[in-house]
Amino acid sequence: MFDAAPHAASRMDTLLSGPALTFSAGDEIYAEGDRAGTLYQVAVGVVRVYRLLADGRRQICAFHMPGEIFGFEAGTERHFFADAVNTVALKLLRPGSEAELSQELLKLALTSLTRAHDHLLTVGRNDASGRVAAFLLEIAERQGTRDVDSIDLPMSRLDIADYLGLTIETVSRVFTRLREQGVIRLASTRHVDVLHWDQLEDMTA
Amino acid sequence: MFDAAPHAASRMDTLLSGPALTFSAGDEIYAEGDRAGTLYQVAVGVVRVYRLLADGRRQICAFHMPGEIFGFEAGTERHFFADAVNTVALKLLRPGSEAELSQELLKLALTSLTRAHDHLLTVGRNDASGRVAAFLLEIAERQGTRDVDSIDLPMSRLDIADYLGLTIETVSRVFTRLREQGVIRLASTRHVDVLHWDQLEDMTA
């Protein structure tokens, strides 16, 4: 159950794992300004990490799925908000002796860095269709359900929009268009069947 | 000369610094697929790190200025290209004993991660004007020239466009508009005088 998805974070066997915490959908895990330091590993559910802008807009930096570790900060203070997309269980990871673990942590931080760069590419060099396509491929890969051709989306259209730098309406329209083109089927709003993976790939940068 | 800009990377006094390498504008520093592992510190000039897409488009992930360290990779292989924007001198940093340094490296990696997230915010939640404004503020801050009100841009309009996820024409038009609005003055194409920092800030997310 804890096994990481294909390119998810490594296992962190050297970290002492603390107690498990549970959250309901929408619960705050941490907020901007909080004292940083703690790392979390997702046991169940999905976490979103985001920034809030003065005018209320939101940029979701990452979704974290089971097995993945999040909570890195450059300084002593949080610069992001994190909350539960759905019902979430987390394991607390508290670094024991700094030195011996930093090597493990470095690997994890670099994984996060790679993700961030991939995300930047998605947002910077794709039109709306390309971004949604990239998003579906990313989620599918991380759910390890590429073989099953069915993806479930734990997050709302608004979450997807805020992740991709689009509006909710545009995301909705792209889903509709993909359905009309026969690329996907929408079993329900939160459940996508992919009929043509290759066409999704062709849409991404 | 080596002193880092305000929020630039830390000094890395514990890393062994190797010989200095020099590059002319446009020279490749490393390419996608190269063996990773080496880190570099910029002594002179500016480096761009980017990805190339199948159709030839380019997403610049970062510009690195004097004092900054770059070259982190999650795996053993490079996923990016790096080349010299102008005349560049680099110091090679070769980690000696893995364990004792990873703590230093972790800090640097987290700095890169923060930068990547800032960049994502810029690209994901700003219109063209906002992106260019954010870009100018970022460069000014990293050049430490905020007090002088003058910025020089070592990179071309195309570089800026590829960094911000825009076209060269749009970048050019934004510069023109900022000039017409009296926010900046263009001493030359590569030299910007900022007349109203506050107005630049108001344009960013």
Added chain:
DNA sequence: CGACTACTTGAAAAGAGTCAATTCACGTGG
């Protein structure tokens, strides 16, 4: 069944991209 929220759809407006034509800046050679 009703109320609330999430999602979808439509029409109009704004923004950015594309294509094409100048203009500008700079280095080279006459």
Added chain:
DNA sequence: CCACGTGAATTGACTCTTTTCAAGTAGTCG
């Protein structure tokens, strides 16, 4: 020192995409 050529940058006209604003529909939970 000037003329020319080259690549970079700007500008213009037009198209296409996305956003915005406004309804409308579908689910869901009481």
